[in-house]
Structures are given as C-alpha cells and as structure tokens.
Amino acid sequence: MDVTIRVKRQDPEADGEHRLPYWQEYPVTIADNATVLDALIQIREDDDGTLSLRCSCRSAICGSCAMRINGHAGLACKTIANTVVQDGVITVEPAGVMPVVKDLVVNFDMFWEKIEAVDPFLKHMGREPDGEYIVSNDAMLHLSGVTSCIMCGACVSDCTVLEVDPTFLGPAALAKAYRFTADPRDGDSDGVSMERLWALSEPTGVWDCTRCNECVQACPKGVAPMDRIMAIREQAIQQGYNNNNGARHTDAFTESVAHSGRLDELRLPIKSVGGFTNMPALMDYMPVAFRALRRGKMPPIAHKNVDNVEAVRRLFRQLEPDPPAPRVSNNSPFG
Amino acid sequence: MAEVLQHDVLVVGAGLAGMRAAIAARAGGANTAIISKVHPVRSHSNAAQGGINAALLDRGDDWEDHAYDTIKGSDFLGDQDAIEVMCRQAGASLIDMEHMGVTFNRDDDGRLGTRAFGGQRRARTFFVGDFTGQALLHVMFEQLIKSGVQRYEEWFVTALIMEDGQAAGVIALEIRTGELHLIRAKSVILATGGCGRLFEPSTNALIVTGDGMGLVYNAGGQLMDMEMVQYHPTTLAGSGVLISEAARGEGAYLRDKDGNRFMERYAPNMMELASRDVVSRAEQTEINGGNGVDGCVYLDCTHLGEALIMEKLSQIREIGIDLAGTDMIREPIPIRPGMHYIMGGIKTDIEGRTNLNGVYAAGECANVSVHGGNRLGANSLLDTIVFGERSGNHASEFTRDMSFPEFDINGTLNRERRRIQEMLDRPENGDRWSAIRREMGESMNRNVAVFRNEEGIEETIDDLHQLRRRYENVPVHNKGKNFNTDLIFALELGYMLDCADTIAVGALDRKESRGAQFRTDYPERNDEEWLHHIVLTKGDGGPITSELPVTITKWTPEERKY
Ligand SMILES: Cc1cc2nc3c(=O)[nH]c(=O)nc-3n(C[C@H](O)[C@H](O)[C@H](O)COP(=O)(O)OP(=O)(O)OC[C@H]3O[C@@H](n4cnc5c(N)ncnc54)[C@H](O)[C@@H]3O)c2cc1C
Ligand code: SF4
Ligand code: SF4
Ligand code: FES
Numbered sequence: 001m002d003v004t005i006r007v008k009r010q011d012p013e014a015d016g017e018h019r020l021p022y023w024q025e026y027p028v029t030i031a032d033n034a035t036v037l038d039a040l041i042q043i044r045e046d047d048d049g050t051l052s053l054r055c056s057c058r059s060a061i062c063g064s065c066a067m068r069i070n071g072h073a074g075l076a077c078k079t080i081a082n083t084v085v086q087d088g089v090i091t092v093e094p095a096g097v098m099p100v101v102k103d104l105v106v107n108f109d110m111f112w113e114k115i116e117a118v119d120p121f122l123k124h125m126g127r128e129p130d131g132e133y134i135v136s137n138d139a140m141l142h143l144s145g146v147t148s149c150i151m152c153g154a155c156v157s158d159c160t161v162l163e164v165d166p167t168f169l170g171p172a173a174l175a176k177a178y179r180f181t182a183d184p185r186d187g188d189s190d191g192v193s194m195e196r197l198w199a200l201s202e203p204t205g206v207w208d209c210t211r212c213n214e215c216v217q218a219c220p221k222g223v224a225p226m227d228r229i230m231a232i233r234e235q236a237i238q239q240g241y242n243n244n245n246g247a248r249h250t251d252a253f254t255e256s257v258a259h260s261g262r263l264d265e266l267r268l269p270i271k272s273v274g275g276f277t278n279m280p281a282l283m284d285y286m287p288v289a290f291r292a293l294r295r296g297k298m299p300p301i302a303h304k305n306v307d308n309v310e311a312v313r314r315l316f317r318q319l320e321p322d323p324p325a326p327r328v329s330n331n332s333p334f335g
Numbered sequence: 336m337a338e339v340l341q342h343d344v345l346v347v348g349a350g351l352a353g354m355r356a357a358i359a360a361r362a363g364g365a366n367t368a369i370i371s372k373v374h375p376v377r378s379h380s381n382a383a384q385g386g387i388n389a390a391l392l393d394r395g396d397d398w399e400d401h402a403y404d405t406i407k408g409s410d411f412l413g414d415q416d417a418i419e420v421m422c423r424q425a426g427a428s429l430i431d432m433e434h435m436g437v438t439f440n441r442d443d444d445g446r447l448g449t450r451a452f453g454g455q456r457r458a459r460t461f462f463v464g465d466f467t468g469q470a471l472l473h474v475m476f477e478q479l480i481k482s483g484v485q486r487y488e489e490w491f492v493t494a495l496i497m498e499d500g501q502a503a504g505v506i507a508l509e510i511r512t513g514e515l516h517l518i519r520a521k522s523v524i525l526a527t528g529g530c531g532r533l534f535e536p537s538t539n540a541l542i543v544t545g546d547g548m549g550l551v552y553n554a555g556g557q558l559m560d561m562e563m564v565q566y567h568p569t570t571l572a573g574s575g576v577l578i579s580e581a582a583r584g585e586g587a588y589l590r591d592k593d594g595n596r597f598m599e600r601y602a603p604n605m606m607e608l609a610s611r612d613v614v615s616r617a618e619q620t621e622i623n624g625g626n627g628v629d630g631c632v633y634l635d636c637t638h639l640g641e642a643l644i645m646e647k648l649s650q651i652r653e654i655g656i657d658l659a660g661t662d663m664i665r666e667p668i669p670i671r672p673g674m675h676y677i678m679g680g681i682k683t684d685i686e687g688r689t690n691l692n693g694v695y696a697a698g699e700c701a702n703v704s705v706h707g708g709n710r711l712g713a714n715s716l717l718d719t720i721v722f723g724e725r726s727g728n729h730a731s732e733f734t735r736d737m738s739f740p741e742f743d744i745n746g747t748l749n750r751e752r753r754r755i756q757e758m759l760d761r762p763e764n765g766d767r768w769s770a771i772r773r774e775m776g777e778s779m780n781r782n783v784a785v786f787r788n789e790e791g792i793e794e795t796i797d798d799l800h801q802l803r804r805r806y807e808n809v810p811v812h813n814k815g816k817n818f819n820t821d822l823i824f825a826l827e828l829g830y831m832l833d834c835a836d837t838i839a840v841g842a843l844d845r846k847e848s849r850g851a852q853f854r855t856d857y858p859e860r861n862d863e864e865w866l867h868h869i870v871l872t873k874g875d876g877g878p879i880t881s882e883l884p885v886t887i888t889k890w891t892p893e894e895r896k897y
Contacts, residue, residue: 013817033573033660045769049812049821054373056540059576059654061469062377078657101511102818108374121477122436131393132433137441137448141646144464147438147473148650151376185436 002029003085005039007051008093009103021100025089030081036090037065037076040104053104060220063150066157067104068093073154073218095157097166110166111153114173119196122180125188135184146179149223155215161208168208171215171225174200178228181235197236206232339744342368342485343734344727345520347492347505347547349375351468352698352719353526354475356687357484359727360524365734367727368485370492370507370518372542372823375476379528379540380719383468384579384651386450386460387432387716389425394446396459398422403890405714408454408610409678409707410850411866411892412560412885417685417703419888421714424721429461432720436474438463440647450647451584452712454610454897458584460713465581465650471716490516491823494751495523495550495694496742502693503740506751510823513816515755517748521734522693524726525551525681526719529699533831533838534674534784535776536575538567547700549830551681552837556691558871559702559883561834562841563678563851565710566785568614570673571659572631578651578670580712582663583607585647587636589618590667591626602897609897612709612851615672619785622671631669672785676715678706678851679841682870682883687726693733695726704868707885708850758825763810768825771802771809775835783842788856792843799839803832837871840878844869862892 005028010021026043037055044051053076054064060078069079070091084090098106155171156162162170169177177200180186180193187193200206206229215225344360346353349371357369371378390396402422406413433439433447439461442448452460463470479486487507493515494506504519527547531539552558568589569578583589589607591597601617602609609617618632626632636644641664644652648663655661661668680702687695687703698719705718778798782791806828813821847861848854868883 011815011817014815031573033658035658044820045767049767050815052813052818052820054377056373056377056379056542057382058541058574059382060657061381061466061650062373062379062540064373064377080657102815105818107511112374116480121481122434128434132430132439132447134445135441136445137443140438140441140463143438147463147470148466150381150469151473183436183438 001032001034001082001085002027002088003039003081004028004089005036005043006089006091007040007103008091009051010094010100011102012100013102032082034081035077036069036079036081036084036092039081039090040076040092051104052102061150063152066095066152066154066220068095068157073157075152075154075220078220095153097157097159097162098153106153108153111151111156111172114169115151115176117169118173118177118180118200120176120180122183122186123193123196124185133185139184143179143183146175146182146223146228148221149175149179150221152220154218154220155223155225158214158218160212160214161210165208167204169200169204171209171229174206174209174232175223175225175228178232181232192239194239197232197239197241200232201236201241206236339519340368340516341504341519341739342366343521344368344524344730345370345505345518345522346524346526346727347371347550348378348526348528348698348700349476349479349486349488350378350380350526350528350698350719351472351475351716352701352723353378353524354472354479355720355723356524356526356695356697356727356730358475358478358482359724360731361482361484363728363731365731367731368487368518369479370487370490370505372489372491372510372546374488375479375486376473377542378472379543380472380716381469382538382540382577383471383716384465384577385452385581385584386462386467386713387429387471387720388452388455388460388711388713389429389717390422390459391426391429391447396457398425400456401425401459404455405705405711406707406890407895408709408711408714409705410612410709410860410895411862411890412563412704412707412850412868414704414707414886415888415890416886417705420685420725421703421705421717421721425717428717428720428724432471432474435478437470440464450581451608453580453583453608453614454605454711460584462581464646465579465648468716471720487518491826492546492550493755493826495554496747497554497691497694498740498742500692501740502691503742506748508755508823510818513819515748515752517744519739519744521737521739522695522730524687524695524697524730525700526696526698526723527700529677529680530831530834531674531677532772533775533835534564534779535773536570536780537674537776538570538575538577539675544827544831545700545834546827546830547696548681548837549833551689551691551694551696552833552871552873554691554694555873556689556694557682558837559679559682559868560704560707560841561677561679561837561871562783562845562869563706563708564674564783564838565611565676565678565851566615566672567675568611568618568672569634569670570675571655572629572669572671574658575673576654576658577673577675578634578655578668579648580611582634582636582648582651584712585643586639587634588638589614590633590635591621592628592632593626597621597626597632605897610709610711612853613897615785616853618672627671628669631671633667634663634670635667636663637665637667674780674784676710677838678702678704678708678710679838682868683722683726685722685725686729687722688729695730697722697726708852755822755826758809759811759814759822761808761810763812765808765810766805767812768806768809768821768828771806772824772828772831775799775802775831779835779838783839786853786855787842788854789843792839796836796839796843799832799835806832833873837878840880841869841871844880860895866892
C-alpha cells in the first residue's frame with residue numbers, strides 16, 4: 001500500500017525555523033497489514049534518521065507510542081494503517097496536553113507527577129497475612145480492568161479538563177487510584193481505603209471530571225478511566241461523603257476558582273448539575289457570552305483545540321462576569 | 336562543571352531484575368540509584384504474558400520437583416546449586432510480590448491459582464491473566480516509588496568505568512537533553528535484559544539490544560553459554576510477536592497443514608507442553624518437510640471456548656486480531672518458531688557477582704546459570720526477582736564500609752565525549768545502523784537458529800566481520816542533542832555486534848547438540864566432552880573461549896525424553 005504519512009514535527013531546542021511546529025510529508029510503501037508504527041519505523045530507518053519518536057514493544061504493552069493519529073490519541077502500534085488512511089494520507093501529531101520534547105516525543109513529567117500524587121502503592125492497615133491474602137478471583141479480575149493500563153497517556157492527551165486546568169489529577173492517575181480503592185487488600189480490614197477516598201474528593205480530584213468521555217474513547221486498553229472516576233465518587237459517597245459535606249457543591253465554585261483560576265467557571269456548574277446529560281439546566285448557568293459562542297458552533301466544554309480555549313479565555317477576560325451561583329446545589333453527581 | 340553524581344549502588348536497568356535489586360539495596364541501607372534508557376514501566380519485562388513459577392509447599396508442591404524439571408529442561412547444563420537457590424526461594428518471593436499488590440488470579444477458595452506450563456510435571460505457574468509481566472512490572476515500579484530510590488529515567492549508559500579492577504561508575508547520555516554525565520558508584524548492578532533484537536525477527540522489544548553484556552565484555556568481563564538462544568514455538572508470522580505458552584498451557588493444540596497433532600511423534604507424553612527447544616525443533620522439522628503453510632504450522636485454540644479465552648487469553652487474542660487478522664476463538668493461528676530469549680549472559684555467582692570486582696548482574700543479561708541449555712517457560716520472571724534481590728542485598732553489604740574509588744573524572748568523561756562526538760562528526764555517506772542491523776539479524780536467523788551447522792555458523796562469523804568494518808564508519812544523520820534516537824541506535828548496534836560475535840563463536844565451539852543448540856553435524860548430546868560451560872572473553876581478534884565445569888549437586892545427567 002502506498003501512503004503519505006504527514007507528521008507534525010518540532011524541535012524546541014533548534015535555532016532555526018524548526019523551533020516551531022511544522023508539517024513534513026513522507027511517502028512510504030508498506031504492507032497491507034502494517035501498523036502506523038511500522039510506517040514510522042520504516043521512515044526512521046530508511047528515510048529520515050532525524051525523526052524522533054518513542055516505541056519499543058510493537059504490541060500495545062509498553063505504552064511508549066501514544067500519539068494523535070488523524071486528530072485522536074491512540075497507540076501507533078495498535079493502529080492498522082489501512083484502517084485510518086484518508087485520501088492516501090495519515091496525519092500524525094504528538095500527544096496533547098504534555099509539552100513536545102521533539103517531534104512525536106512529549107515530556108511525561110506531569111503525567112508521572114500525577115501518578116505519584118495518588119500514593120500509587122498498596123497500603124494495607126494492620127498485619128500482612130503469612131501466606132497470600134485470601135480474596136476472590138472476581139475481585140482480582142475486576143482490578144485487571146484497571147491494572148491493564150499501560151500508562152501510555154492517550155487519555156491525558158485528550159482530556160478536556162487537563163487541557164485547560166493542569167492541576168486536575170486526570171484520567172490515568174485517577175484510574176490508578178481506583179486500582180487501590182477497589183482492591184480488597186488496600187485500606188482497613190473491610191478493604192475500605194478511607195484516606196484515599198477523602199484525598200481524592202479534594203479539588204483536583206474526582207469531582208473535577210466533566211464526564212466528557214474523551215478518555216474512554218482514547219484508551220487503547222479498555223481501562224475506561226471516566227467510569228473508574230465515577231466509581232470512586234460512588235465509593236466516597238457510600239463512605240459518608242456527600243454533597244452537603246463541607247457544602248461541597250455550593251462552595252465548589254469559589255474553592256475551585258481559588259485553586260485553579262477563572263477557567264473553572266466553565267466546568268464547575270456543570271458538575272453540580274450532573275454533567276452533560278443535563279443540558280437544559282446546564283444552559284441556564286452558562287454565561288451569556290458562552291452561550292453565544294456555542295451558537296457560533298464553538299464546541300461546549302470539549303475544546304479539542306487550545307486556540308479555541310484561548311478564544312474563550314479572552315472573551316471571559318473581556319466580559320468579567322460575576323460567577324453565577326449554582327441554583328441547584330444538591331443534585332446527584334451521577335446525573 | 337556540573338556537580339558529580341554519586342551513589343553507593345547504581346543499578347543499570349529498570350526492568351523487574353533492576354527494580355528488585357534497587358529496592359533490596361535501598362532496604363539494606365545503601366544510597367541507591369537506578370538508571371534506565373526507557374521509563375521503568377516501558378521495560379521489556381512487560382512483555383511476559385504467561386506467568387511465574389513457584390513450588391508452594393502448602394499446596395503439596397515440592398521445590399525439589401521444580402528444581403528437577405528446571406535441570407532437565409536445561410539439558411543438564413544449568414548449575415544445580417543456583418537452581419536450588421532459585422527454586423527454594425520461589426515461594427517466598429511469590430508471596431512477597433502478592434503482598435506488594437500483584438493481582439494474581441485466584442482459585443475458588445481465593446488462594447493463588449495456577450496454570451500448566453511446558454516442561455513441568457505439575458501446574459505451578461502463577462499468573463495475572465495473560466499480562467503477568469506487566470502486572471509485576473507496574474507493581475515493582477510502585478514499590479520503587481515508595482522506596483525512595485533515586486531514578487534517572489531515559490538515560491542511556493554508554494560506558495562502564497573500571498578503576499584498578501574495581502567498578503567506579505558509569506557514563507550515561509541524558510536522552511532528553513543530549514548531555515553526557517558521569518555517575519560515580521561503589522558498585523554497579525547490570526540488569527539490562529537480553530539481546531533479542533540482534534536476531535531478525537524476534538519476539539523481543541526494540542530496546543532489547545544486549546547493552547549490559549556488551550558493557551561487561553568490553554570492560555574485560557566474562558560472558559557464558561552465549562550459544563544458548565531460545566526459539567519460542569509460537570510466534571506470529573511477519574512481525575514475530577509472541578503468542579504465549581499460556582495458550583498451550585490452557586490446552587491449545589499444534590497442527591500441521593492437514594490438521595494432524597504432530598507432537599505425537601516427538602513428545603508422546605508431554606505433547607504440546609514438552610520443553611521449548613523440543614517443540615520448536617519439531618515444528619521446524621515439519622515446516623522443512625513440507626507439512627506447513629507459508630513457513631508456519633497452526634496453533635489451534637478453537638476448542639477452548641470463548642469464555643476461557645476471554646478470561647485468560649484476551650490480550651493474546653487481541654494481538655492475533657491486530658497483527659495477524661485472525662481471531663483465535665474462531666480459527667487456528669499460523670505460528671512458527673522465533674527467537675525469544677537468551678539463556679547465556681554475563682557470568683555471575685549465586686550472589687550476582689561477576690568476575691569484575693563490584694560489578695553485579697541479574698535478570699536476562701546475567702547467566703547464574705539457572706537455565707543452562709534451555710529455559711523453562713515462566714522461570715525467567717522468577718530468575719529476575721530472586722537474583723535481582725540477592726544482588727541488591729549483596730551489593731549494599733559490599734559497599735557499606737567502602738569509599739568511592741578515585742579516578743580522573745574529567746578526563747574519563749572527556750574521552751567518552753570525544754568518542755561520541757567522533758561518531759556525530761562522521762560523513763553522512765555509508766550504510767546506516769538500520770541496514771547493518773537488519774543484515775546482522777537475518778544472518779543470525781539464517782545460520783544460528785533452531786538448526787545449526789559448521790558451514791552456516793562460519794558464514795555468519797564472516798558476515799559479522801564485514802558488518803563490524805562497516806559499523807566503524809556508521810554515520811549518524813541526526814546531529815541534534817535532544818532525543819537523538821539516531822545516535823542511540825548507532826551506539827546500541829555496537830553492543831549487538833559484540834553479543835552476536837560471542838553467540839556465533841560459542842555455537843561454533845560447542846560440537847554437540849544440547850538444549851537450544853542443535854548441530855546437524857553433531858546431532859547427539861555428548862556429556863563426555865561437552866558437559867561444561869563455555870566462557871567468552873574479549874580478545875584482539877574476537878571472543879576467546881574457555882571451559883568451566885557444570886555444578887552438579889544431586890541430579891545426575893540422564894537422557895532427556897518428554
Ligand atoms: C514476549 C515475551 C514473553 C515472555 N513471557 C515470559 C513469561 O511468561 N514468563 C517468564 O518467566 N518470562 C517470560 N519472558 C522472559 C522475561 O520477560 C524476561 O526475560 C525478563 O522480563 C527480563 O527482565 P530483566 O529485568 O532482566 O530485563 P528487562 O525487563 O528487559 O529490562 C532491561 C532494562 O535495562 C534497561 N537498559 C538496557 N540497556 C540500557 C542502557 N544502555 N542504559 C540504561 N538502561 C538500559 C532498559 O531500559 C530496561 O529498563 C518473556 C519474554 C518475552 C520477550
Ligand atoms: S471524562 Fe473526565 S477524566 Fe475523562 S477526559 Fe473527560 S474530563 Fe478528563
Ligand atoms: S488509562 Fe488507558 S489511555 Fe490512559 S494511560 Fe492507561 S492505558 Fe493509556
Ligand atoms: S510500541 Fe509499545 S505500546 Fe506501542
């Protein structure tokens with residue numbers, strides 16, 4: 001198969017024009033069942049040794065090769081080229097949210113900081129058993145759904161909240177947290193990880209997710225981070241955390257504006273009324289300017305594009321609206 | 336000049352062996368750091384699908400049975416003292432891993448469950464679905480975070496520094512910035528994994544390039560039994576990606592083009608679960624005899640049922656769909672033997688010590704030797720954990736009352752800077768690393784594979800000489816500093832050529848058939864002349880071989896039948 005791979009390249013350390021992003025096209029001939037990664041490796045080996053990307057396992061297990069393919073984050077080694085080619089072209093860009101180191105390589109520091117922030121290791125209160133912990137196979141199989149995460153960052157790349165609020169723990173770290181809150185061996189003798197649940201309910205935690213579902217779509221391993229985030233919310237509520245607690249949702253607004261700035265205006269009201277499913281109620285809360293933007297076919301919160309976010313930001317700055325106080329404060333967060 | 340980095344114990348490699356070693360060294364009180372050319376969770380230990388062996392005594396198993404199966408699997412080339420250490424320790428190490436948080440599959444009583452694996456008379460392979468390596472690796476990384484070990488992630492080691500016969504540190508390239516750093520150390524533990532990519536194709540990840548073996552070899556250390564290269568019976572045509580032995584462990588059949596289960600003729604008792612060298616040879620014999628299709632035979636899982644496949648083999652089913660377009664629930668998958676693992680490696684004792692003072696090795700890059708001529712499935716993860724921990728313990732003890740070796744730090748670093756600058760400054764013409772690497776891989780796979788003979792091996796040795804000459808002028812097209820993978824691949828190729836030389840020379844030297852080494856010109860095992868290890872050190876004209884006796888404790892070598 002003949003195909004052109006269109007790569008968004010950049011070398012932030014270079015002096016010349018390549019300091020800024022630019023597009024380069026590589027025509028290649030590849031096998032019919034070749035992956036996008038096979039094509040990129042072929043380019044790197046036969047054509048252009050200056051092209052940088054991470055890859056290792058070629059079988060969707062090491063998490064190295066997440067990138068945006070035709071605009072959506074995914075693993076290059078899991079994407080068969082002929083399923084994504086459009087008019088003879090496949091467009092490849094570095095993953096989003098994280099800064100570019102070079103070409104398709106992004107800086108994962110913030111990704112790992114977030115993982116470390118959730119205390120990512122088993123914490124069992126009390127004495128360890130002499131032999132193994134006795135737990136059901138079902139509990140372990142259930143955890144496999146999350147431990148199959150390969151830390152590729154595809155979800156982080158496409159998370160609509162992280163794009164505008166870097167303080168959010170984000171889908172990968174919260175899925176990792178669930179791996180412990182749902183582990184019968186973590187926490188007290190009933191397997192309740194109370195401290196974790198409380199910490200995860202703080203600002204930057206599970207309540208900051210807008211339930212946009214992007215992470216679920218991006219994840220190549222079926223981890224479904226958003227569903228895990230919702231499950232942590234449920235666990236927290238079961239353990240007595242509720243919307244009245246600390247007047248969480250009435251106060252959420254001010255609290256969150258304080259921790260991450262004005263942009264949270266865009267999402268806090270939404271979480272208080274139950275996510276995107278409650279669109280009419282949501283619209284009530286939206287600043288007039290924002291509604292206008294929406295009519296102008298601006299995507300709602302799901303800004304895929306930093307430029308759009310910047311536009312929204314600028315508008316807000318100009319309008320300086322008073323934060324509208326959410327009218328419904330005690331809605332179920334599960335919408 | 337930037338401040339000098341220094342640590343009592345410096346672990347090179349953050350796969351299972353390296354992280355286990357670092358955690359142990361830190362727990363022993365040593366100032367410990369770990370350095371890895373990829374982020375730890377990207378390490379190749381991820382790829383292990385099937386499981387990890389242990390004889391749990393409270394389940395009626397016996398470590399001596401495990402030891403015997405391992406020794407028989409090794410075709411009696413494994414050192415029995417080392418195998419005893421590993422098999423005795425296995426149960427405790429397994430429970431440690433469970434306590435750390437590994438989500439092992441359970442039985443109906445909520446205890447750890449097992450599956451059957453090749454070459455063993457009872458099911459003692461513990462597993463997490465079909466992604467055991469990934470599950471272990473990520474948990475080990477969690478423990479590494481908890482341990483407070485200093486991490487140098489995406490740093491590539493280019494040289495091992497020896498001073499007066501004592502380990503003194505390493506030089507490493509910080510990949511993100513292109514800076515070269517010297518890290519001083521009182522002891523260095525190499526846990527750099529195997530060298531699979533010097534064969535083409537291979538089941539191994541692209542980063543598995545024999546760096547640690549090359550580092551030790553060039554520093555005057557010993558490699559051992561390098562000719563023992565495992566071809567796994569079930570790899571996908573084309574990409575060479577692995578379909579785990581777990582499939583056969585769960586009951587899958589091997590069939591020829593007419594649907595016959597040909598293993599009946601090669602291993603009537605163990606059938607598909609005979610040891611890997613035996614099964615791979617059987618397949619290759621069938622393929623060579625015209626009973627395959629397009630160089631493959633079939634792995635048939637269709638009778639296992641969708642439910643079992645989805646619960647226990649779902650990842651490999653996905654690999655089959657993604658890479659071969661075949662759903663194993665519905666049709667047999669075409670497979671063939673493919674390069675998978677190296678039993679040989681850096682010679683160590685049971686504490687992980689090499690012949691170089693202060694240098695340790697553990698995991699696939701090491702040869703203790705527990706695998707001898709053929710490794711049993713699921714014994715390698717165990718090897719990484721047991722001997723990773725032991726080398727970490729020993730190194731932390733060893734460095735306790737020791738001071739840092741003194742040497743000319745700037746001079747050493749500058750010499751290495753010049754060497755690398757010289758590579759970058761080469762003219763851009765000439766073959767790139769990729770062409771040389773491919774030719775090396777194809778030559779190895781042609782002549783130093785399942786079946787070998789003198790003529791073929793000599794042809795490959797000639798090829799390697801030519802390739803090395805071309806390598807000396809290999810250009811680096813990327814002149815930039817940040818994330819210059821072009822430079823790294825060129826450096827890796829140097830390690831690979833060193834390993835390839837030792838493998839080919841070892842294979843030529845051993846004039847018998849044992850384990851993974853099958854010489855069509857010497858088809859019998861010959862205990863009288865060849866029941867010994869082959870040690871390789873670097874000489875002016877290539878590897879120099881010498882002999883070392885095999886340690887035999889209580890299991891006398893006997894004929895091997897499955
Ligand atoms: C597909 C597949 C399936 C397998 N399945 C099983 C199984 O089911 N059971 C089993 O027991 N075994 C299995 N094995 C074998 C087993 O996975 C490996 O032997 C084992 O994981 C090796 O671990 P390690 O820690 O020695 O090395 P690795 O995990 O390979 O780690 C090597 C480390 O060294 C680092 N490194 C290398 N060179 C440098 C350098 N120059 N500078 C800095 N860092 C460097 C790398 O970054 C990496 O962190 C399988 C192997 C493969 C390929
Ligand atoms: S669902 Fe939540 S975590 Fe997932 S991408 Fe959307 S905002 Fe981010
Ligand atoms: S949750 Fe999925 S997308 Fe996110 S890091 Fe893990 S595997 Fe990648
Ligand atoms: S190369 Fe490992 S996930 Fe793609």
